[in-house]
Amino acid sequence: MSRMGEVVVHKELKELKETRRNQILFFAKQVFSQKGYHNASVSDIIESAGIARGTFYLYFTSKRDIFDSLLDEVLKELRQRIRPIDLSPGAPDPLAQVKANIGRVLEFLVHDPELTKILLHQAVGLDERSAAMLQAFYDRVLSLIERSLEHGIRMGLVRPCQTRIVASCILGTMKEVADQLTTHREDLPPLEIVVEELFNFGLRGVFARSATS
Amino acid sequence: MSRMGEVVVHKELKELKETRRNQILFFAKQVFSQKGYHNASVSDIIESAGIARGTFYLYFTSKRDIFDSLLDEVLKELRQRIRPIDLSPGAPDPLAQVKANIGRVLEFLVHDPELTKILLHQAVGLDERSAAMLQAFYDRVLSLIERSLEHGIRMGLVRPCQTRIVASCILGTMKEVADQLTTHREDLPPLEIVVEELFNFGLRGVFARSATS
Amino acid sequence: MSRMGEVVVHKELKELKETRRNQILFFAKQVFSQKGYHNASVSDIIESAGIARGTFYLYFTSKRDIFDSLLDEVLKELRQRIRPIDLSPGAPDPLAQVKANIGRVLEFLVHDPELTKILLHQAVGLDERSAAMLQAFYDRVLSLIERSLEHGIRMGLVRPCQTRIVASCILGTMKEVADQLTTHREDLPPLEIVVEELFNFGLRGVFARSATS
Amino acid sequence: MSRMGEVVVHKELKELKETRRNQILFFAKQVFSQKGYHNASVSDIIESAGIARGTFYLYFTSKRDIFDSLLDEVLKELRQRIRPIDLSPGAPDPLAQVKANIGRVLEFLVHDPELTKILLHQAVGLDERSAAMLQAFYDRVLSLIERSLEHGIRMGLVRPCQTRIVASCILGTMKEVADQLTTHREDLPPLEIVVEELFNFGLRGVFARSATS
DNA sequence: GATGAATGAGTCTTCATTCAT
DNA sequence: AATGAATGAAGACTCATTCAT
Helix, strand or coil: CCHHHHHHHHHHHHHHHHHHHHHHHHHHHHHHHHHHHHHCCHHHHHHHHCCCHHHHHHHCCCHHHHHHHHHHHHHHHHHHHCCCCCCCCCCCCHHHHHHHHHHHHHHHHHHCHHHHHHHHHHCCCCCHHHHHHHHHHHHHHHHHHHHHHHHHHHHCCECCCCHHHHHHHHHHHHHHHHHHHHHCCCCCCCHHHHHHHHHHHHHHCCECCCECC | CCHHHHHHHHHHHHHHHHHHHHHHHHHHHHHHHHHHHHHCCHHHHHHHHCCCHHHHHHHCCCHHHHHHHHHHHHHHHHHHHCCCCCCCCCCCCHHHHHHHHHHHHHHHHHHCHHHHHHHHHHCCCCCHHHHHHHHHHHHHHHHHHHHHHHHHHHCCCECCCCHHHHHHHHHHHHHHHHHHHHHCCCCCCCHHHHHHHHHHHHHHCCECCCECC | CCHHHHHHHHHHHHHHHHHHHHHHHHHHHHHHHHHHHHHCCHHHHHHHHCCCHHHHHHHCCCHHHHHHHHHHHHHHHHHHHCCCCCCCCCCCCHHHHHHHHHHHHHHHHHHCHHHHHHHHHHCCCCCHHHHHHHHHHHHHHHHHHHHHHHHHHHHCCECCCCHHHHHHHHHHHHHHHHHHHHHCCCCCCCHHHHHHHHHHHHHHCCECHHHCC | CCHHHHHHHHHHHHHHHHHHHHHHHHHHHHHHHHHHHHHCCHHHHHHHHCCCHHHHHHHCCCHHHHHHHHHHHHHHHHHHHCCCCCCCCCCCCHHHHHHHHHHHHHHHHHHCHHHHHHHHHHCCCCCHHHHHHHHHHHHHHHHHHHHHHHHHHHHCCECCCCHHHHHHHHHHHHHHHHHHHHHCCCCCCCHHHHHHHHHHHHHHCCECHHHCC
């Protein structure tokens, strides 16, 4: 029982706990995603996870707690995938960076449709708490977009506009397309095409000659 | 006694009933809008409406029934305000028609922010039932947009694109902007400006020289 | 407006009231008979009677009141049809009187199966109140039978027995046969045959040689 | 750890659960027997059983479920106690078998007057469901009696008669006597006497000279 | 750590009765 | 007399959470 050994044991235990915790999170994700927060019961979760009722409360303080953990998970991942446009000399083309952002976000959402559903459907209108979490996240995203637009305007890349509103527009396109991608996945084109279309729409709109003006 | 009189009486009675029903709907709208479907109790509704418990069930068969009535109300009104683009000779400029659609929709949503919140927040992720109602509505809207885009492409007005995806983008901008308008009403420009920006974004995107390509 | 006239008017009014009251009783009988006391609502009664809610309470003080009226009706009628055996000289044959009693009772019950169902099914186990009404009635009947048996024993017509128990037996046969007659009316022999069988069973039992005398 | 041990543990657990369930059944029996199905509330049951509301629904799915369980219990027990008359050579005297049936049935009913009341009072006229359960049971009993009568007739033991009606008579005597035994237990003779009287009544009726055999 | 029996606050819904018109 | 809108007490059932083993 060297110190080393103890450390190892502790690590294993922690991992075991993490494993258990993640196991529960995994099943809770399925359940919440499918039934929504209110229609999903703790019973649903422990049954699908194959654990006892008490065990659930060993890892999560409440039903709300585990839901928040999942919501945190999406938001954290998305925050990492959305990167400010780097305008420093030598940085990649700003538009390429924008497209990369779109790609990283959609890639994740398509890859984990359950989390997407939780973000776009179940966390919406749940209560003040989730509203605050979502607002904090979306406000951050909106600010990022807005600042990028302002930069772009200054650089002459973006036409002058009400940046807040246009930022909302851009956020809206992302949300709706992500929703379509996860709920009607079957009859949609491959991801790269979707990213391309989204990018083009945000850049050029739908007008054929939008150029000339 | 006269037939005339009877008609009047019947009309008054009907109005009285309608009044009561509408009174309850009015307060339920506030309650659902603020608390969401699940966190709102029938007690909340009858207390704010100042009626007895039994009275509620005189006009609505269940808590769900009154929620659906409200959801129906928004959807019905929006359906009326979204009109297909008339391309017949002598019809107004198609783009003006599009802008008018945007204006009519946003006008209503801004005018009744509680209903908007019910549509955009509370009905989302509620259950299969509301999902079906929303999907039916949004599918209709998406098809309308898609068909307009196809027409536009054929007429050379709209650049060729994946119409389904672009339609989603447009729907997304509407949703998100409506959401911003109703939840952060204070610091937003007047409605006409918002409509203009939305229209321009959808038409031309954000690119300054999107023309040239 | 003579006194005579007034009297007439009053009489008419009273009859009208009686008529109305009886109308409601008629429909309530159907409703209670079919659904039972608890599963029948005042709404069921007024709907089938085609009257307003308030009107109901003009003629009956409560749901219980109208049920009791119906129960009273059966019990009163049955009391009239069950007559003590007249043993005075010159009276008809006692056994014939017994058979006549059986006949009168079954005749009424078969003729009004709804009331029978109320008596044998719905009033049973309702509450203390109806229990008391039924007990008073059945106790009376039992006493009547018991006294007849005692008379019969004294006269050597009836074999010595525990009169209370045998009285219960006789009452039980009446109840059960009445029940069968009203719920499975279709596949049963004509009333006279049933009366005959009932009478014979009470008199001679089922034993083949008990008859030999 | 051993298989033996596990079996024991399982048995203990099962018994513990059975105990709780039976505890609730016991108190529910008292409550239903006294108040009837409709006048008894789940609150009445849990209060008298000294358990929490939720505990009730851990063992029974509904108020109706626990009532049906009790009804099932009586019917099942009675079914076991009513045995077809064995006419094979070497079997006991058919009449003795009949008397034994009567004895077994009455013994149980007198021993558990609450269940008897539920059978004879509370389950009667409750609704379609209980009507079906009772009808199935009584139909079975009636058929059994009828077949015995037919056998008896063929063997010359029973006088020819309308077997269906006479079967009803016999069932009726059982019901009524059981009712008397359980509701006016005090002033009735000992069970054997009652059985004897019932048997004699069914066999020989009340007629004095029917006895000569 | 794991279990699952027990808890009880919270909610929806029903329906007999009243009363102003 | 007749009406029927309004009332509110009562009752069944759910489910997140606890805690003794």
